[in-house]
Amino acid sequence: MSLIEIQNLSKYFKVLNRREGLRGAFLDLFSGDYRTVKAVDDISFSIDEGEIVGYIGPNGAGKSTTIKMMTGILQPTSGKIEVNQLEPYSNRIANARRMGVVFGQRTQLWWDLPVIESFKILKEIYEVDNETFKQQMGLFEDLIEIKKLYPVQVRTLSLGQRMLCDIAAAFLHNPKVVFLDEPTIGLDVSVKAKIRDVIRELNHTQNITIILTTHDLGDIEALCQRIIIIDKGKILFDGPVQRVNQLFGVYRTLKAQIFDFNQETLPRLNALIQTKFPDPDAVHINQSEDFWTDLIINQEKAPLREVLNLIMSEFALEDIRIVEISMENVVQRIYDGALL
Amino acid sequence: MKRLRHYFRLYFLIEAQYIKSKMQYRDDFFISSIGMFFSSLTTIAVFWVLLASIPDLAGWSFNQLVFIYAFYMLAISPFQILFDHFWQLRFHVIEGTFIKYYFRPLNMLFYYLSEMFDIKGVVQLVLGIAMFIYASIKLQVSWNLPLLLLLAATLFSASLVTISIMMIAASSAFWIFNSWPVLDLARRLREFSPYPMTIFDGFFKILFTYIIPIGFVAFYPSQFFLGSQSISTAVYLSPLIGIGTFALAYWIWLKGVNSYTGTGS
């Protein structure tokens, strides 16, 4: 029996088309000029107990909206959704008892109280017995050294410390499922690593199902067996992470600052690449932020070293950077048929 | 019943912690308490001087007016003490921080309100009690058990009226982007409630009795205890009116909560 069951689920938002200026603002008061945003558009999937699923996609793809429906905040426009055999929106309280949520950088702890008091209040809210409480807190003490934060007021925690506490809090009552919306956003590598450790450990030992959204492909590689990729409200891919891993793995983005960049530079660069690597999937050229040119390179078809040598033979480079492919580019590759 | 006990325990646990955390900054706590005391006292003093300078306001004596004012102070203190977080509702709604209140297995109104406890209201409550005792001694109100029960019932209902009016005003944030004027208007209207409704003419009397029933916050329920000859029929409704308005207010709050979509991020 699956834990989460979603069928043909959609969520549309009606957004007022705002007009400009003061006069526009006045007209808006009486306006019936709405436009529909299809934040989630006819998606279906099911998730089994104990899975860790990465729910990824570019900005505005519909990830948070889906999570808000699974957690019972938003009523779906149409379609079916069940979590623990319950429809979340109409059974909010029953659903909340068996789930944990962390929403980005917004803490759910009690801002003015010391960390430990938040945990005691949560113990009371979820009616966690002493035994379980001690055991869970012990686990957090081992995994993320939460003990030294106990007396600290939540408002004075650093972002990383607070995130760790929030994540621990989401697991305190031994929920069946935990939703994590961008749990590692804005954190340094060591905190990220700790967060991944807790998540992995709790999933492993307590069989807690985890659904996580992130823009950090490192989170996906470290945690997920399965990923669901969503874009513009529609699911692009749902399957084992290995298949997409190739995409993340094979591609690199070479960022170059070309000396004396002018309007002829890009056509020249394009022509140069064309002669050596005619396959359109080998190297993709994008002009990104000021002064930087991005070359998205498929290393199977165009070895990075060769591309670099080729460019350096013709252009003077001021600076280069090599980075992993971004989420947007992964999605673009999928649209281009990379997974077919 | 078990749920109710659970909620009570939780409320005391959270508030105790909250007060403890405030007490940590001891100087700050004392100074702000004293500040609140004097600021409440000033409000009363202004009212006092105003009343004392009018010998006879629409046939109401000074002490009767003090009684009504004291009743008002008692009736609004539950709102001030327990419902203080309503003032912030519009920020939570606009900034999207409101979504966290959906995540706990708790009644959302309870969870939302439990996050704030206003000590200032306690100071006002104490002052209100003192004034109430003063006025009832001066007026020689002979308290007996039925009258005390009636007092409890009317105060309960009157508190619900204030709570409901402010709750409806605060909930407007779910539909209106800048809802401060609504909340401000409700607060200003509420300030009319310690005045005898008889001083208002037809339109306002109807408004304050039937539409925005602030007459039931102090004036009408006070009639039971002031021994006035002509008790209007509206007065007999006052022990009940609170429950009706609260039901309406809660319904509006639920509508807002259920239609809230949060912000885009």
Ligand SMILES: Nc1ncnc2c1ncn2[C@@H]1O[C@H](COP(=O)(O)OP(=O)(O)OP(=O)(O)O)[C@@H](O)[C@H]1O
């Ligand atoms: N409350 C709302 N009212 C109107 N439109 C909304 C609302 N919430 C989300 N949207 C729109 O729905 C779409 C999906 O938003 P959503 O927050 O689900 O994206 P996301 O995948 O979480 O993006 P991100 O990675 O940036 O967090 C966006 O176009 C957004 O503008």
Ligand SMILES: [Mg+2]
């Ligand atoms: Mg999001």
